[in-house]
Amino acid sequence: MDIRGRKMRKPPACVQCRKRKIGCDRIKPVCGNCSKAGKGDCFYPDIPGRYVPSSTYVSNKPDYNRPVGNMIGNYNSISSSKDATSVLQHNPELASLEHIREYNTRLQLLNQDRGRPSPTPMDHAQFAPRATPAYENKPVSSANESAHSLNWVQGPAIFDQMTAPYTQEEVMLKEMNFLKSRLLELQELTGKKVTGVNLNFDPLMGGDDDSDSIGSEKKRRKIASGNADPDGIDHSELKFTDIVDEFKDIDPRFLDYSKVFSVFGSTNPALPNFDDTPNSIYTNHFLALRDNFSYSFRKALSYTVKANFESNLTGWQQKKLSGEALRLSSGIIDAKNLPIKFPPREITQELINKFIMIGREITNLIPILKTRELFSSIEQSFGREPIFDPSTLNIGQLITFGQISFCLLFTYESLASSVLIILKDDQMEAFKQLIKFLPQLLKNVKSIKAELDKRKGSLQTIETLKFIALYKFYQTTTSLAMSSIDTRINDCVDYDEDIHLALHLGINDEQKDETTIQIWNFIYKNYCWRHFFKGETPIMMIGDKLNTAPIVDVLLSSDYSFLSYQMEVLQYLQSKDQIISLERVERAKELFKSKFDAQTKRCTMSGSTAILVNNVIDTIIYRNSVLYMNYYLLLQYEVLKDSEKFITVYNELLQFIQDTIFYIFSNLANKTMVGYECLYINRLFVTLRLICDLMLALYQRCKFAFNALDMENSEKLNNESNVQAQMFATILRKLLMLLEDYTKNCKVNKPIISNTIIRIQTHITFTVITADDQTDVNAKLDTEAKAKKDALVDEVKKTIKDAANGCEGMEVSDFVKFNVTLKSISDSLIVTDFYSKREPYVPSNPETLGLSSETFTKIYSALE
Structure with missing residues (x-):
């Protein structure tokens, strides 16, 4: 069979026998007639769907109909560049791209050995060896990312006939990827670098005479989306892996540590109930243990709890541990004790109908939630009191009730996440x-999940997979506790x-069932x-x-x-087997922005509500x-005492914080997203909390920068840094005011x-307790409370006493510029x-960061 699924005819006779019009026994590489006649030019014509060894015949055009082989058969289809031949003439070891297609790699040989355990005398040779001793057992790592020895063998390539479910263009792209890998290996073996050869072959972009071709359409989409530059470079297609990593497999003794991204390796001592999350680099726990100023706040909290709320902490821990123990045993829940109940039929139907009307494109965003198909199930199954025993239901009924x-x-x-949806009385x-x-x-x-876990064979069905998904x-998407045992927001493993x-x-494999693929x-x-x-790979x-x-x-x-680019970046940042390059992290951030801009432009041009929500x-x-x-880069330059870079990243961070705050609040009440806020509101508030954490850490840098310094302009510097610290405190107060106003318009108080x-x-x-003017605070505290407050502030100063502080490298002009930005x-x-007309927030119990016996669980859980 060839790639189009057609039956293959009998292999043709060799060219010599066809000219002589005699019968050919079709033995390869030399047929019987040519062997008897002593003719050395016996060869077979290349036909669609079959490869044959050919040393003298070269096709004049690419053969797009052939199936995928282990190597490239027709090297003329490699590149349309007319300069390729002239360039290769100056590289003796790479004098012909024929060498590349004749190059049997270690991987191919291993695959061949795996498929055929032991050769027999009847096996035909797969190549005519032309060994090059100088290249034998020479390590090659450029393409395979390993240093295993690889032998250099030349000879006519033999290809197997096979069928493949690929289009002609896909076949060529796969073969070109193989060819690039072989070229890298050849370059490393020979020490020669080939320049001027364009191997970026894209058959989809060909066919200028066919304006309606797939390639033309792809080209039009790139130009329309703004991804194609005048120079022909599509920046949206750049890959993070295209960046050369000079730090991989390098002896650390030869590295310039000013170029190493090392902040992930430095951690502060662990705190009670505040564990490190080394596999989740975008979490508060991971950041706080690597940033001294975020850590000082966590340590102050720990100090306060240990000094004043030991018994409350013990009770909180016991509740959490018992909850985790119960969660681990949740798979053994007796389903008979958890009946399935629903609101009355009419109310259930009314609510689902309201959901369908609000989220008209919800089926595009959540394709496995079949809302319209549920009405018939509700009509048939619901009685006066819709209560069901899960043990009496079959798997199909369990899945249906799970969907409802x-x-x-x-x-x-x-309904709870949107402030723009108005509900009538009924x-x-x-x-x-x-x-x-x-x-x-x-x-x-x-209950349904527990019952499905108990049923034999239930996990072998696609319907169960839909429920789990x-x-x-x-x-x-929810901020509700998934059960009564959860101690904090969405506390689930x-x-x-x-x-x-x-x-x-196995639904991740190629298949034709479109529903399963969806x-x-x-x-x-x-x-x-x-x-x-969460910053996880x-x-x-x-x-x-x-x-x-x-x-x-x-x-x-x-x-x-x-998504693929984000995966590559996280994989690099999480790499444990190599040193991370600071330059490469900076470059990754730049590429990330270009990828994001291209992605946003495509989504905006589509006009689809579902795509816009997806883009949010x-x-x-x-x-x-x-x-x-940005903040991790800030920490890195702070450790390196590189003031110039610190100021640059600091400015970028403040601008990005401003843009992100605006984006968050604009999407809390966006008319285009009405009804869809529930899909992203959780992440919005988690990001807002991150911004508040960062501003508190920046506040401390400014607040404690020049207090103990005796230097020229120290008074001016101290004044300007205090102004900046106060600006951070004011922004926190304004964010609090905005959220309090927002909650007044919410239908419910979401956790x-x-x-x-x-x-x-x-x-x-x-x-408040670290401000210079403590007159108002001290006036409301008794002697004992004032002593607690002073001890807490001393603990903070002690924690950051020897910490590197990037703000100390700033000039007065820098502070003035950043103060304008913060204003x-x-x-x-x-x-x-x-803002001045509103009553400011006055904290209660400032000496214990607001904690009291009554508020301990609520506050500690929110900060945990």
Whole structure:
């Protein structure tokens, strides 16, 4: 069979026998007639679908119909460059691209040996060896990323006939990738570098005479999206792996440590209940243990708790430990004790109908949630009191009731997350009943999941996979505790159940079932999103072999290159076997921006609501990542005492913080996103909390920069740095005011919002007790409380006493410039006149950072 699925005819006779019009026995490489006649020019014509060794015949045009082989058969299809031949003439060892196609690599030989355990005398030789002793057993690492020895063997290549489910263009692209790898190996073997040869072959861009061709359409899409520059370079297609890494496999003794990105390796001593997260680099725990100024706040909190709230902490820990123990045993829950219950039929149908009307494109965003198909199931299954025993239901019924439960939960999230949806009296009554049913709906999900785990063979069905995928997606979008045992927001361990089950069922492989492919596309995207946001490498998706399914989801199709780049960056930052290059991290951040700009431009031009919502999630993940990357670079230059670079990154960070704050609040009340806020609101507030954490750390740098210095202009520097510290404190207060006003318009008080408010209030309390003017604070404290406050401030100063402080390398002019920037950020939030008319937040119990016996659990959980 050839690539088009046609039956292959009998192999043709050799060219000599065809000319002589005699019968040919078709023996290769030399037929019987030519052998008897002593003719050395016996060869066979190349035909579609079959490769033959040919030393004298070269096709004049590429053969697009041939199947994928282990090597390239027709080297004339390699490049359309007319200069290739002249360039190669000056490289004796690479005098012909024929050498490349004749080059049998170690991988091919190993694969051949694996498929054929032991050769027999009947085996035909696969090559006519022309050994080059100088290159034998020479290590090659450029293409294979290993230093294993690789023998150089030349000879006519033999290709096997096979069929492949690829188009002609895909065949050529795969063969070109192989060819590039072989060229790298040849260059390393010979020590020769070939220049001027264009191997960036793209058959899709050919065919100038066919304006309606696929290539022309691809070219039009690139130009329309703004990705194609006049010079022909598509910057959106740049890869992070294209950057040369001079730090890989280099002896550290020969490195310039001013070029090494090393802040990930330095950690402060661990704190109680504040564990390091080395595999999650975009988390508060990871950052605080590597930034002395973030660490000082955490240590002050730990100091306060240890000195005043030991018994409260013990109770909090016991509750958390018991919750974790119960969670670990949740797979053994007796489903009979957890019946499945729903609101009355009419209310359930009304709520789902409201959800469908609000989120008209929700099926594009969550394709496995079939909302319209649920009405018939509700009509048939629901009685006067819809209560069901899960042990009596079959798997199909369990999955259906799981879909109904998730649909109602998403309905609640959609209505609760939007301040622009107005509910009439009857709708508000139905919403209040839904709120009462929330705990039961969460129990429904737990009960169904536990019952499916008990059923034999249930995990072998696609329907179960849909339920698990919905379960994991809901976990990433809700701020509700998934059960009563959770001690903090969304306190659940991510076991990646969806991706493991999908790989177990093999839906990540190439197939023709479009519905199954759609499920895999959704799972893949959600899996990447939840790991990228925490700065984790999506380890199950590294490598092309784990994701060979095509993309039918339009959202993933527009996202794929952007997701792939994030995966490459995180894989490099998380690398444990090599030293990380500071220059490469900077370059990665620049490429990240270009990738993001190209992605946003494509999504904006599409005009689809689903794609725009999808892009909001991408944008939040991007902004969260860049905030961390900028701050880590700031820490690196602070350690290196590189004031110039520190000031540059500091300026970028402040500008990016301003843009991100505006983006967050603009998407809390965006008319285009009405009803879809629930899909990204959690990540919005987590990113806002990160900004507040960073500003508190920057506040401390300014506050304690020049207090103990005796130098020229120290008074001016101290004054300007104090002004900057006060600007950070004012911005925190304005953010608190905005959130309090926002909550007044919310239908319910969402945990993620209330916890963010508590966090900011604690930060403001920290700025109050470390301010220069303590008159008002001390007037409200007794002697004991004042002593506690002073001891707490002394602990902070002691923690950062010997810490590197980048602000100490600034000049007065730098502080003046940054103060203007901070004032702009402050005024963009709330104008000064309006802000001055509002009563400022006055912290209670400032000597203990707001903690008391009554508020301990609430505040400590919000800060944990």
